[in-house]
Amino acid sequence: MxxxxxxxxxxxxxxxxxxxxxxxxxxxxxxxxxxxxxxxxxxxxxxxxxxxxxxxxxxxxxxxxxxxxxxxxxxxxxxxxxxxxxxxxxxxxxxxxxxxxxxxxxxxxxxxxxxxxxxxxxxxxxxxxxxSNDLGYDQLALVETLGIGAHAVARAQIESGEVVLVIGGGPIGLSVIQFAKAAGARVIVMDLNENRLAFCREAMGVDATLRPSSSESVVAQLEELADGDQPTVVLDATGNANSMQSAFYYPAHGGRLVFVGLFQGDVTFHDPDFHKRELTLLGSRNARPEDFRNIIGMIENGRIDTTPWxxxxxxxxxxxxxxxxxxxxxxxxxxxxxxxx
The missing domain is CATH 3.90.180.10 (Medium-chain alcohol dehydrogenases, catalytic domain)
Structure with a gap:
């Protein structure tokens, strides 16, 4: 074999x-x-x-x-x-x-x-x-990747109309984007790679994209894109230490930060800033059986399009x-x- x-x-x-x-x-x-x-x-x-x-x-x-x-x-x-x-x-x-x-x-x-x-x-x-005898093998192989995003969005409890920042336009970030959009969120994607950002705009239909240069300019750009506010939900899908530590500065007061990616090391944050904004920090690992069943149903009925992947x-x-x-x-x-x- x-x-x-x-x-x-x-x-x-x-x-x-x-x-x-x-x-x-x-x-x-x-x-x-x-x-x-x-x-x-x-x-x-x-x-x-x-x-x-x-x-x-x-x-x-x-x-x-x-x-x-x-x-x-x-x-x-x-x-x-x-x-x-x-x-x-x-x-x-x-x-x-x-x-x-x-x-x-x-x-x-x-x-x-x-x-x-x-x-x-x-x-x-x-x-x-x-x-699922309705889906092809390509689609079935993509369900697990999509499950990572589905579970992260469920952890974040995203509501329709919320402004959501997804950091990282790779496969995991794309899976997050799919389900944040399905939840009715306004989605902003941040990445260093302009080709990935273009894909998010053209194939995934996100509301806005940005390339970071510093934590200060990112916050200003986010406020401009979110009508003067910062996003209420931030999901980091990079698995990059610097990105994950900077992500603490991006959610609005009372917002949620979800780490979808991981790396081998420690993440630190400035506690007074974290505390004054009463942020909720969440980890998201893998997916649950119901995520697999729901995703298969969503692909079958056309709510999720796997064609660009x-x-x-x-x-x-x-x-x-x-x-x-x-x-x-x-x-x-x-x-x-x-x-x-």
């Missing part, structure tokens, strides 16, 4: 690995058709991904077809097309008991903590498969050769899609 293994930073190899075999009860054997390349994959390749060990089979944005289900599993059947919820939670800890399996105390994410989908066939727990493609066997290109900003990659079969 063709499998791509990340043996160490910047070393992806094609291996012939053994077939997974018949699935046990509670699991399904699936054929992987599409794998989206995530920022997590790129960080792991570069050696800067938290919670990561080598060697590892990457891949957690999956569009799959069920080949077989374990004994007594009747809700899914061979031939069903599914998106995979790649968060393997324990079901017993305090987070899981409260319906927050996305931040389980012993969470394992496919392609990060355990091997993922850069291969032809894998076993997946049946309760982590979300079926995929900018690069490659068959599985070419991934070791093509991957270095995808890590370079000048390549213009928004979302690379691996075609497994």
């Amino acid at each position: 063709n499998t791509i293994v990340l043996q160490k930073p910047e070393k992806l190899i094609l291996e012939d690995t053994s077939e997974p075999g018949d699935p046990p009860g509670g699991e399904a054997l699936v054929q992987v058709h599409r794998v989206g390349v995530c920022g997590t994959d790129l960080h792991a390749y570069r050696g800067i991904q938290p919670f990561f060990q080598y060697p590892r089979i990457l891949g957690h944005e999956l569009g799959v077809e069920i080949l077989a289900v374990g004994p007594n599993d009747q809700n899914l059947a061979p031939g069903d097309r599914c998106s995979v919820e790649p968060y393997l939670n324990c079901g017993k800890c305090i987070a899981c008991r409260r319906g927050k399996g996305n931040c389980c105390t012993s969470l394992r994410v496919m392609g990060v903590h355990v091997d993922g989908g850069y291969r032809e066939r894998i076993h997946v727990p049946v309760h982590k498969l979300h079926r 995929i900018t690069h493609r490659a068959p599985l066997k070419e991934v070791p050769e093509r991957f270095p290109e995808w890590t370079r900003p000048e390549s213009g990659v928004l979302k690379a899609m691996i075609e497994v079969s």
